Amino acid sequence: MKIVVIGSGTAGSNFALFMRKLDRKAEIIVIGKEETMQYSPCALPHVISGTIEKPEDVIVFPNEFYEKQKIQLMLNTEVRAIDRERKAVITDKGEVPYDKLVLAVGSKAFVPPIKGVENEGVFTLKSLDDVRRIKAYIAEKKPKKAVVIGAGLIGLEGAEAFAKLGMEVLIVELMDRLMPTMLDKDTAKLVQAEMEKHNITFRFNEGVSEIIGSPVRAVRIGDEEVPADLVLVATGVRANVDLAKAAGLEVNRGIVVNEHLQTSDPDIYAIGDCAEVIDAVTGQRILSQLGTSAVRMAKVAAEHIAGKNVAFRPVFNTAITELFGLEIGTFGVTEERAKREGIAIAVGKFKGSTKPEYYPGGKPITVKVIFRKDDRKLIGAQIVGGERVWGRIMTLSALAQKGATIDDVVYLETAYAPPVSPTIDPISVAAEMALRRFR
Amino acid sequence: MKIVVIGSGTAGSNFALFMRKLDRKAEIIVIGKEETMQYSPCALPHVISGTIEKPEDVIVFPNEFYEKQKIQLMLNTEVRAIDRERKAVITDKGEVPYDKLVLAVGSKAFVPPIKGVENEGVFTLKSLDDVRRIKAYIAEKKPKKAVVIGAGLIGLEGAEAFAKLGMEVLIVELMDRLMPTMLDKDTAKLVQAEMEKHNITFRFNEGVSEIIGSPVRAVRIGDEEVPADLVLVATGVRANVDLAKAAGLEVNRGIVVNEHLQTSDPDIYAIGDCAEVIDAVTGQRILSQLGTSAVRMAKVAAEHIAGKNVAFRPVFNTAITELFGLEIGTFGVTEERAKREGIAIAVGKFKGSTKPEYYPGGKPITVKVIFRKDDRKLIGAQIVGGERVWGRIMTLSALAQKGATIDDVVYLETAYAPPVSPTIDPISVAAEMALRRFR
Numbered sequence: 075m076k077i078v079v080i081g082s083g084t085a086g087s088n089f090a091l092f093m094r095k096l097d098r099k100a101e102i103i104v105i106g107k108e109e110t111m112q113y114s115p116c117a118l119p120h121v122i123s124g125t126i127e128k129p130e131d132v133i134v135f136p137n138e139f140y141e142k143q144k145i146q147l148m149l150n151t152e153v154r155a156i157d158r159e160r161k162a163v164i165t166d167k168g169e170v171p172y173d174k175l176v177l178a179v180g181s182k183a184f185v186p187p188i189k190g191v192e193n194e195g196v197f198t199l200k201s202l203d204d205v206r207r208i209k210a211y212i213a214e215k216k217p218k219k220a221v222v223i224g225a226g227l228i229g230l231e232g233a234e235a236f237a238k239l240g241m242e243v244l245i246v247e248l249m250d251r252l253m254p255t256m257l258d259k260d261t262a263k264l265v266q267a268e269m270e271k272h273n274i275t276f277r278f279n280e281g282v283s284e285i286i287g288s289p290v291r292a293v294r295i296g297d298e299e300v301p302a303d304l305v306l307v308a309t310g311v312r313a314n315v316d317l318a319k320a321a322g323l324e325v326n327r328g329i330v331v332n333e334h335l336q337t338s339d340p341d342i343y344a345i346g347d348c349a350e351v352i353d354a355v356t357g358q359r360i361l362s363q364l365g366t367s368a369v370r371m372a373k374v375a376a377e378h379i380a381g382k383n384v385a386f387r388p389v390f391n392t393a394i395t396e397l398f399g400l401e402i403g404t405f406g407v408t409e410e411r412a413k414r415e416g417i418a419i420a421v422g423k424f425k426g427s428t429k430p431e432y433y434p435g436g437k438p439i440t441v442k443v444i445f446r447k448d449d450r451k452l453i454g455a456q457i458v459g460g461e462r463v464w465g466r467i468m469t470l471s472a473l474a475q476k477g478a479t480i481d482d483v484v485y486l487e488t489a490y491a492p493p494v495s496p497t498i499d500p501i502s503v504a505a506e507m508a509l510r511r512f513r
Numbered sequence: 514m515k516i517v518v519i520g521s522g523t524a525g526s527n528f529a530l531f532m533r534k535l536d537r538k539a540e541i542i543v544i545g546k547e548e549t550m551q552y553s554p555c556a557l558p559h560v561i562s563g564t565i566e567k568p569e570d571v572i573v574f575p576n577e578f579y580e581k582q583k584i585q586l587m588l589n590t591e592v593r594a595i596d597r598e599r600k601a602v603i604t605d606k607g608e609v610p611y612d613k614l615v616l617a618v619g620s621k622a623f624v625p626p627i628k629g630v631e632n633e634g635v636f637t638l639k640s641l642d643d644v645r646r647i648k649a650y651i652a653e654k655k656p657k658k659a660v661v662i663g664a665g666l667i668g669l670e671g672a673e674a675f676a677k678l679g680m681e682v683l684i685v686e687l688m689d690r691l692m693p694t695m696l697d698k699d700t701a702k703l704v705q706a707e708m709e710k711h712n713i714t715f716r717f718n719e720g721v722s723e724i725i726g727s728p729v730r731a732v733r734i735g736d737e738e739v740p741a742d743l744v745l746v747a748t749g750v751r752a753n754v755d756l757a758k759a760a761g762l763e764v765n766r767g768i769v770v771n772e773h774l775q776t777s778d779p780d781i782y783a784i785g786d787c788a789e790v791i792d793a794v795t796g797q798r799i800l801s802q803l804g805t806s807a808v809r810m811a812k813v814a815a816e817h818i819a820g821k822n823v824a825f826r827p828v829f830n831t832a833i834t835e836l837f838g839l840e841i842g843t844f845g846v847t848e849e850r851a852k853r854e855g856i857a858i859a860v861g862k863f864k865g866s867t868k869p870e871y872y873p874g875g876k877p878i879t880v881k882v883i884f885r886k887d888d889r890k891l892i893g894a895q896i897v898g899g900e901r902v903w904g905r906i907m908t909l910s911a912l913a914q915k916g917a918t919i920d921d922v923v924y925l926e927t928a929y930a931p932p933v934s935p936t937i938d939p940i941s942v943a944a945e946m947a948l949r950r951f952r
Contacts, residue, residue: 084936117871117931126931131871365936366929373924387924394928403928432556432570464933465904469911475926476915485812485826487914489833489842490805492556492565494903497523497804 082106085346422508521545524785842906861947
């Protein structure tokens, strides 16, 4: 069997490795635009800040690692089209026939049509090349004032990196808060307050209408000219669907797949940022665009091609980040989104400490949990705290993934030791708060 | 309604507070032997080490806190008997009639009949008074060599405290490893290796047959006299069942209760260390004797008395500790216990890092997961690592509490960010390892 993968990012690279483990004999070919296989886009801000030394450090395995496992690499290669009738991928380096084709073509940074957005000193932060360009620009121009357009994860993490390098940072966001798809206004404010302690300011409900100067010297916000000598455009990503569309595959905002991750052509799979998944709470088709989703999709597609009857599960989009030592974890729907979707909910919120009161070193932690009223199920959570947020968001997410109700959280057996956690955990207390809303 | 609680520890104090929240009018009386309400026995080693400054710091709330909530306290009071016919508790300060009685009488340190065990300088570590005595002895005698009998949680945490105070510590354990009920030999060795770096030595498969000198100057192990100027006896606890037995209630190793925590007399409940619970894996009646179990039992008993039809769930005994910065988390059955009980299992073990390779500061973490072969369910885990063990043991425990199978762990959606966690979490990899044993 000849299995061809288009895309050498997280989804494509992991798919090739999983596939090789499951099938020692299959011919596996990865076609990629860039010169390397998988690296972590989430790590890129940490390369800018210098926490990770060199851009190349974020490459997970060198190309030889794949080649040793007899995964053929066709890198620096452009795919022109997919010929489904002849079952071949047309590239700038010739045709590649396939039995099974996996689209792992990822997403691209969305750049809004702002005047001057192509000027020198204006960047996106999606690829290794982006990071190399940003680092070179910083080294050369020594910018002092950065403007970040967009307060999503990449915008905030980019802002953190710039601030750590000593820049004054302004974040401009069209919505009324940071991380608007992941946090509600109350929890977003906790993160904002922490970032504001570190030379970062925010302007919400506003947009940049023009980037002035090349190299950039200012941005226009309303009538105002705000000085800026570096601009990061972090306004989200868009699934790469053109290739699939041109091949006649069913496409919405992402490539449409069934539970086995097969596109409308059963010999073609789509995985990672380019493919739509099912939202575990609403049942809607959504784009997940998380590295962890890409890995699980890679696994499921490989297993299905290997003959295992396996389904990709609906996603809660469990996510974590750390900004200036503050951890932020989320999954499922926000309170705001639930209301927009017409879901009746009961919300519980509790601010506690990560350790018992009598033990030194506890840090504040705020837990917000969201339950659906009609079936009492846990459908979302937001946690902001000084430590151990990962564990708490994962515990709640794992419960939600197993269909837990509010009673499962309230009576949850938790682990306690004074240096580690309180006897009654903040997640249980937050659920207890929500329980009152059911009465 | 007159509700009487015997016992002012974690179970009794929490019960009184829960009960008051559920019933503003009930008369609630707590009868306690000690002079204070709840304090954390788990915090006591940290008082010895000085991490927590004063013994009194571990008292959760002052007595006035309870009295303000109209919880009547009868402290420094000995209970002589329960007269079930007249529904009254007989104390050294008179009779207390009840409508509902809650036994929260706890457990006592088990002291094996070793010759010389009553000598000066030999201690248990269960109560505030124990800590006061140990601290006074250390201040006066400045002991240099401590011997700890028993390598359970309290023994290890006591040993850590002594080592932090500069003592040389020898731990003597009858079994072949430390934490023998919670860890298998392989994971126990990881903990042992860490402790041995900190002036602590172990002797396994051996016992102390005599304590020599008062004040103590040595212990006898086999034919050998080993110098010791402080001895801690940490050989486990026993449920206090005498009162219940004398009252004619059904008693095994602990007081027998139904799922609502009622004893064989439905007007008498038993909660906390003194009561038996159901083991979630084996269905056997066991003693849990964890603070977290005590709190949940307190909650369920209070709710049941308040008229709610609620059941105490079987327990996995999820537990955590930290020793010299190493976190150890466990729940469910060990591999060894599963074999002893005749449960066919599939085990997966993985040693990874708490962060992606390209991000600095990751720490080693070993995850061991245990699944039951016949229904594929997660029935136990042991994690030893440099950080973030709580979150991982809790995630796995939460899954087990919801009846998760190996597939739920393998396909678990996890949260990833470079400063916090790897893309593919060690818990998923460990489960993947176990999956091979199913084939």
